[in-house]
Amino acid sequence: MVIRGEYDYVIVGGGSAGCAVAARLAASAPDASVLVIEAGPDGRGVTQIVDPPLWPRLLGSSLDWGYWYAPSPAVAGRAIAVPRGKVLGGSSAINAMQWYRGDPAGYDAWEAAGAAGWSYASLLPYFRRSEDWEGGASEHRGAGGPLRVTRSRRPHPIALAMVDGAAELGLPRLDDPNSGDTWGAALANLNVSRGRRFSVVDGYLPAWAPPAAPGQVPVGAWLPAPPPPPNLTVTTGSLALRLGFDRPGTDGSRCTSVVHLVHGAMLETRAAREVILALGAFGTPELLIRSGIGDPAALRRLGVPVVSALAGVGQNLQDHPFVAGVHFRASQRLGLPRAGAGGAIINWRSRAAPHPDLHAFVVQGTQAAPHEAIRDGLSTGDVFAISPALMGSRSTGSLSVCSVAQAGPRAVEIRSGLLTEQADVDALVEAVDFIADLAGTRAYADLIDKPLTPAAGPGRLSRAEKVAFVREHCSTLFHPCGTAAMGAGPDAVVDPSLSVYGVCGLRVADASVIPVIPACNIQAPVVAIAERAADLILSA
Numbered sequence: 305m306v307i308r309g310e311y312d313y314v315i316v317g318g319g320s321a322g323c324a325v326a327a328r329l330a331a332s333a334p335d336a337s338v339l340v341i342e343a344g345p346d347g348r349g350v351t352q353i354v355d356p357p358l359w360p361r362l363l364g365s366s367l368d369w370g371y372w373y374a375p376s377p378a379v380a381g382r383a384i385a386v387p388r389g390k391v392l393g394g395s396s397a398i399n400a401m402q403w404y405r406g407d408p409a410g411y412d413a414w415e416a417a418g419a420a421g422w423s424y425a426s427l428l429p430y431f432r433r434s435e436d437w438e439g440g441a442s443e444h445r446g447a448g449g450p451l452r453v454t455r456s457r458r459p460h461p462i463a464l465a466m467v468d469g470a471a472e473l474g475l476p477r478l479d480d481p482n483s484g485d486t487w488g489a490a491l492a493n494l495n496v497s498r499g500r501r502f503s504v505v506d507g508y509l510p511a512w513a514p515p516a517a518p519g520q521v522p523v524g525a526w527l528p529a530p531p532p533p534p535n536l537t538v539t540t541g542s543l544a545l546r547l548g549f550d551r552p553g554t555d556g557s558r559c560t561s562v563v564h565l566v567h568g569a570m571l572e573t574r575a576a577r578e579v580i581l582a583l584g585a586f587g588t589p590e591l592l593i594r595s596g597i598g599d600p601a602a603l604r605r606l607g608v609p610v611v612s613a614l615a616g617v618g619q620n621l622q623d624h625p626f627v628a629g630v631h632f633r634a635s636q637r638l639g640l641p642r643a644g645a646g647g648a649i650i651n652w653r654s655r656a657a658p659h660p661d662l663h664a665f666v667v668q669g670t671q672a673a674p675h676e677a678i679r680d681g682l683s684t685g686d687v688f689a690i691s692p693a694l695m696g697s698r699s700t701g702s703l704s705v706c707s708v709a710q711a712g713p714r715a716v717e718i719r720s721g722l723l724t725e726q727a728d729v730d731a732l733v734e735a736v737d738f739i740a741d742l743a744g745t746r747a748y749a750d751l752i753d754k755p756l757t758p759a760a761g762p763g764r765l766s767r768a769e770k771v772a773f774v775r776e777h778c779s780t781l782f783h784p785c786g787t788a789a790m791g792a793g794p795d796a797v798v799d800p801s802l803s804v805y806g807v808c809g810l811r812v813a814d815a816s817v818i819p820v821i822p823a824c825n826i827q828a829p830v831v832a833i834a835e836r837a838a839d840l841i842l843s844a
C-alpha cells in the first residue's frame with residue numbers, strides 16, 4: 305500500500321473510537337482524504353476474534369499490547385494485567401462484547417466535572433446513531449446504525465439463574481438494561497451477530513472485516529470483502545512515535561504531522577486539517593507526552609521540549625475493579641461457554657450510592673479471570689464465577705512515561721489506583737456478600753455443588769478477612785479511561801470540543817477523554833464519543 309505524504313485527516317489508532325471517527329469522516333466528507341494509522345495487524349483470519357467464547361484466548365496473545373498495572377499495596381502488592389487490543393478494531397476486537405450504557409447519571413457527572421454539553425441527554429442521539437439494536441428503534445434505542453446489538457441467544461443456565469436469583473432477592477427483571485432504567489437483572493446486550501463477534505471493524509469499516517456466510521463462524525477462509533471507501537486509507541503495522549508541530553511551544557502552535565514507523569521505515573505524514581488521537585487510555589497520553597504535551601517537569605526529565613504545558617496528561621486514570629475469585633463448582637456439566645462473558649448482568653446499589661453502582665456477571669472456567677483462575681488451579685472442570693464489580697469506583701491512578709526510547713508497555717509505568725479509596729473496598733465487600741446470598745437462592749440450588757472460596761460459602765468470613773479477600777482478588781474489568789480528560793479546569797487536557805488545550809489542529813477521541821468513569825462497560829460510551837467527535841470535526 306502507498307502512504308501519501310499528506311491527508312486531510314490523520315487518525316492515530318484504529319480501535320473502537322478510531323474506526324468510528326474514520327468511517328464517519330470518510331462518508332460525510334467525500335472530498336476529504338482520511339488516513340488511519342494502526343499499530344496492530346488487520347485481524348483477518350483470526351478465529352479467536354470472531355468466535356465469541358474464544359475471546360479470553362486473545363488475552364496475553366500477540367494481539368494484546370500486554371500492559372500491566374504496577375504492584376500496589378491496595379491490591380495486596382500484586383501487578384495486574386490490563387489487556388488492550390493491538391489490532392484493527394482495537395480493544396473492541398478482543399473484548400467481551402457486552403454492550404451496556406449504564407445509568408444516565410454517570411454521564412450527567414461529566415457535565416458536572418466541566419465537560420459542558422456532555423450530559424446523557426446530549427449523548428443519547430449518538431448512542432442511538434451507533435446502534436443497530438435487534439429490538440428496533442425507540443426513544444432510547446437506535447436501529448439501522450453500524451453496530452449490531454443483540455440479546456444473548458441461548459443464555460447459559462448459570463446466566464438464567466442469575467436473573468431468577470436476583471428476583472428472589474427483590475431486584476426487578478429488566479427487559480432492556482439499555483433503556484435508561486438500570487436497577488435490576490437482565491439478559492445482556494451483546495455485539496454479536498449470527499453467532500460471531502460484531503466489532504467496530506464489522507460495523508464501521510466492513511471493507512477490512514472478515515465476512516462470513518450467514519449463520520457461520522468462519523475458520524480461516526474468508527469471503528471477498530466489499531471495496532473500501534476511495535477517500536479512506538488504513539495502514540496497519542504502523543506505530544505512531546510522535547506528533548509534529550508548526551511553531552511548537554508558541555501561541556497558535558499547530559499539530560501538522562504524525563511520525564510513524566511502518567515495517568521498519570520512518571514516515572512523517574502531514575495532516576492538512578486535523579490530527580485525531582484515538583490510541584486509547586494508555587496510548588494517547590503516552591503519545592502526547594512523547595510529543596511535548598504534558599507536565600513540564602516530567603517533560604524536562606525526559607528531555608522532551610514543551611509544546612503545551614498540561615499537567616493533567618496521564619492523570620485521572622479510572623477503571624472498574626472487580627472481584628475475580630468468587631468461584632463455584634457446578635453440580636452438573638456446564639458444557640461450552642456461551643455468549644461472551646456470560647449472558648446476564650445484575651445492577652444494584654451499595655448502601656452509600658444513590659444510583660446502581662454495583663454490577664455482576666457470570667463467567668465459566670478460565671473466562672472467570674484467566675490469570676487468577678490459572679493461579680488458583682481453577683482453570684479446568686465445571687467451575688464458574690459470579691463476579692461482582694464496582695461501577696461507581698472513586699479511586700484514581702496515573703500513567704507516566706519512563707522512556708522515550710521505547711513505545712508501548714515498556715515505555716510507561718501505570719499506577720492503577722484500584723482500591724486506594726476505602727469506599728471502593730467497602731462497596732466491594734458488600735458486593736461479595738450479595739453474591740454469596742445470590743448463590744444461596746433457589747435459582748442456583750441445582751447448579752452449585754459448593755463454593756470454592758470461603759467468602760461465598762456458609763459461615764462466611766470476618767470483615768477483616770473479607771477486606772483481605774477483596775484486595776487479593778481485585779482485578780480490572782478492562783475499562784481504563786480518563787487520562788486526557790475533557791473539562792475546563794487546570795487538569796483538563798481537552799475542551800468540550802475534544803480539542804487539546806494549547807495547540808491547534810489536534811483532538812482526542814477515545815476513552816482517555818472520559819472525565820468520570822460511567823457505571824458501565826465503556827465500549828458504548830467510547831463509540832458515542834467517537835460519533836460525536838466526527839460531528840464536531842465536520843462542523844469546525
Ligand SMILES: Cc1cc2nc3c(=O)[nH]c(=O)nc-3n(C[C@H](O)[C@H](O)[C@H](O)COP(=O)(O)OP(=O)(O)OC[C@H]3O[C@@H](n4cnc5c(N)ncnc54)[C@H](O)[C@@H]3O)c2cc1C
Pocket residue numbers: 316317318319320321322341342343344363387388389390391392393394395396398399400401402403404542543544545582583584585587588591645711781782783784814815816824825826827828830
Ligand atoms: C479484554 C477486554 C474486555 C473488554 N470487555 C468489554 C465489554 O465486554 N464491553 C465493553 O463495553 N467494554 C469492554 N472492554 C473495554 C472496551 O473494549 C474499551 O474501553 C474500548 O474498546 C476502548 O476504545 P478506545 O478507542 O479508547 O481504545 P482501543 O479500542 O484500545 O483502540 C486504541 C487503538 O490504538 C492503537 N494504538 C495504540 N498505540 C498506538 C500507536 N503508538 N500507534 C498506532 N496505533 C496505536 C491500538 O492498537 C488500538 O487499535 C474490554 C476491553 C478489553 C481489553
